[in-house]
Amino acid sequence: MPEAEAEAGPGGAEDPIIQIVGLNKWFGAFHVLRDIDLMVEARERIVICGPSGSGKSTLIRCINRLEEHQEGRVVVDGTELTHNLKNIDVIRREVGMVFQQFNLFPHLTVLENCTLAPIWVRKMPKAEAADIAMEYLTRVKIPEQADKYPGQLSGGQQQRVAIARSLCMRPKIMLFDEPTSALDPEMIKEVLDVMVDLAGTGMTMLVVTHEMGFARQVAHRVIFMDEGQIVEQNEPETFFNDPRSDRTKLFLSQILSH
Amino acid sequence: MTGQPFHRSRAEMLQERPAPITSVGVIGWMRANLFSTWLNVALTLSALALLALTVPPLIDWTFLDATFAGSAGKDCTGEGACWAWLDQRIHQFVYGFYPAEAYWRANLAVVLLVPAVGYLLFANLPYARYGRWFSLAYPVIAAFLLVGGLGLDVVRTDQFGGFVLNLVAGITGIVLSLPIGILLALGRRSRMPIVRTFSVAFIEFIRGVPLITLLFVAIILLPIFLPREVSLDQLVRVMVIITLFASAYMAEVIRGGLQAIPQGQYEAGQAMGLGYWQSMRLIVLPQALKISIPGIVNTFIGLFKDTTLVIIIGLFDILGQARLLQTNQDWLGKVDYETFLLAALFFFVICFGMSRYSINLEKRLDTTRR
16 A cells, blocks of 8 residues: 555545435335435545444445445446446445455455455456455454464454455445444454554545544544434544534433443 | 452462363263263163174175075075175176176276266365366266267167166266256346246246156157157156256255355455356355255255166166066076165165265365364
8 A cells, every 4th residue: 555645635636536415215115314415535534423223334335336225326436326237346346345244255265355356356366466465464464364264263353354355456445334343342453453554544434333432533524324314524523522413412422421 | 258358369370181081082972972861871772782683683694694606596595695696697787788898888987987076076186187177078978988979889878777877867967956956046046037937936846746757747748749850868858857856956955055145245245346156156155055065965865866767768777677687587586685785785885975975075164163
C-alpha cells in the first residue's frame, strides 16, 4: 500500500467514490432502508452505528449488491449498480468486504483463502498472488499461519486473515460489517489495530461497528441510523459530545454508559 | 461459610500429570468400550459366546470338511462345502460368456482400471499429471478393449457376463451418476424456474418409481415407441437407467450437503467477485461434497448392487452365473450356498473397499484438526 497517499485527506477535486441517492429497500413488506442519501469521498472513513435492525448492515451490503435495492441509485467508482451482471462484477472486484462471522473458506489454507480471488477473478499468476498474500498476511501480523486452516486459528486471527484476504484484491473501498462483534473481548483489539493501520494507508472505509473508541480515533464521519434512515451524521467529536437528535442521545447513553 | 479465608491466590501453577492407567491404553479401552456397565459386560460375553458357537463350524464347513476336487456334484460326498466346480467354472463367474480368446482384453481393462481409479482417488502418486489424463481417457480405452472394433474382434454386449459385467455397469454408473447428481442438486436449488422445475420433476419421478419398473419400461416399452431404425443396445439402456436412478438419489444426498453450507460462504465468494460456477466449484461444492461423502458412498454401494438387475435383459452377471450353475444337471442341489457365497464375497470386497476408502477420505479432508 502506498504510504504517500496516507497524508491526503478525503475528497479533493474528484467525484464521490460512492454515491447513494434516494435509496429505498424492502424485505418483503418490511421497509428496511428509507430514502438514504449518502456521498462518500475517496479516502473517507465512515463509521455507521445504530440499534440492531436499523438497516446499517443492509446499507453497506447494497454497496456491493449482496442486497438488491428497489428504488434509488447506487453508483460506486463511476459504475451504477443495476441488474447488469457485468457492472456488479466490476464493482465487486473493487470493493472488499469483511463479515461479522469472518466467512473464511474452511477447506482452504489461510494462503489459499487469500490467493483464491486474485487467481480466479484477477487472473493473476499463482506465484504473484502468493507474494501479495504473504505481503498482506505480514501486514496483519500472521504470516506464520499461512499454511494452517482457518479452523486452527483463534477468532481474532481469523478476522485478520479475512481482512488480508479482502486486501489481496487491492480494492479501492473496504466495507466492514460488524467486524468485532463475534470476537471474544481479548481479541477485539488485535483486529481494531489492523483496521487502524489500514486507515493510515488512506483506504476508503465504511465500518458498521459499535466500537466508539475506534470511531473517535479514525473516522472522518459518524453516521447514526435508526428505523432504516440516517438520523444524524457528524464528525466524531461533535457527534459524541454534542448529539442533536434524541434518538442519538438515547443510543449513545445506552452503549457508552455500561 | 467454610472457614477458609476469602482471599486466596496461587503462587505456583500446577504441572501436567499423566492420565491414570485405567483410562488410557488397552485396559482403558476395554473398560470404556467392553465392560463399562453390567449390561455391556453381558453383551460382550454373549457376543463372545455367539462367535465361539458359529465361527468354528463355519470354518469347518467352508475349508476343513470341504471337497475341492471333482468334476460333478456327485464327487462332493463330504460334510462340508462343495468347491469342486471352482476349477472349471470360475472363468464363467468372472467373464460370463465373453469369448475365451478375448479374456486378455477384459483382464487388461480391469488391470488398467487400477491406475485409472488410483489417480482419481489418491493425490500423491508419481506422474500424477499424466495420470489424470489417463483417468479421463480410460472409459474410451476400456470400451474399446471390451467391445472391440478398429482391428479387434467385436464382442457383442450380450456376451458380457460374470463379475466383469457388474464392474462395467457399476463403474459406468458411479462415474456418471456423481456429476449428473451434482447438476440436478444445483438445478433444484436454482433460481431459474424452468431449470428448477425440471430438476424437481426428474428427481421425484425417478425416486417415486421402483428401479425394476423403470428397467422394464426401457427394455420392453421403449422399443414400441421409438422408430424401428433407432435401436439402442440393451446393455446401454440398462446402464442408462441404473445411472439415472442413482443420480436422482445422489442429487438429494448432495442437496443435503449444499444446504449445510452457511449463507456466508456464498456471500464471501460473491463479495470477491467470483461468478456462480466459480463459487460452486471452488467454495461450495468442495465443502458440500465432503459433508455428503457418507451418503454418496451409500448411493454408490446401492448402485453397484443394483447391477445384478441386468438379469432381466437375460444377461448373466455373477449372481446370474450362480443361478445358472445351481440349475446345471451336474451340480444340481450341491452348490446352492457355495455359489452365492462366492458372489457375496465379490460384492463384499468391492463395497467394503468403497466404505473404507470413504472413511479414509473423510479423515484426509478434515481440516478442523491436524
